[in-house]
Amino acid sequence: MLQISCPWCGPRDELEFRCGGQSHIIRPDPPEAIDDVSWGKYLSEKINPRGEHLERWQHNAGCRRWFNVARDTVTHRIRATYHMTEAAPAFSADGVAP
Ligand SMILES: [Zn+2]
Numbered sequence: 626m627l628q629i630s631c632p633w634c635g636p637r638d639e640l641e642f643r644c645g646g647q648s649h650i651i652r653p654d655p656p657e658a659i660d661d662v663s664w665g666k667y668l669s670e671k672i673n674p675r676g677e678h679l680e681r682w683q684h685n686a687g688c689r690r691w692f693n694v695a696r697d698t699v700t701h702r703i704r705a706t707y708h709m710t711e712a713a714p715a716f717s718a719d720g721v722a723p
Contacts, residue, residue, distance in 0.1 A: 630706050631684045632692050645681035647671045648693045649713060675699055679713050682706075 627639035653659045653667055672678075675698060682694045695705040695714055705714045 627701060629682065629694065629703060631687060632706055632708055633690055634684060634687045637687060641684060641686040642682050643685045645683060648679045648681040
């Protein structure tokens with residue numbers, strides 16, 4: 626079982642969280658100014674990489690806040706958790722935060 630460190634509550638079991646998919650997706654602004662194809666891509670086209678992935682998670686059974694997780698989709702190793710307003714962490718070529 627994964628241990629996920631909520632930025633507010635600290636480490637907790639994976640069962641307390643739910644994944645909300647890819648993070649750092651920017652909503653088109655204003656949405657009524659873009660065409661239907663672009664809006665459809667915004668809503669449905671998400672990346673599904675093998676390796677480093679930036680995801681949104683909610684501490685569903687705890688503080689209920691959303692935050693970002695940098696997780697390796699192959700090993701499930703969590704490299705960082707950070708607030709929604711923070712930039713994604715930088716990683717070196719071997720995937721380790723400097
Ligand atoms: Zn929490």
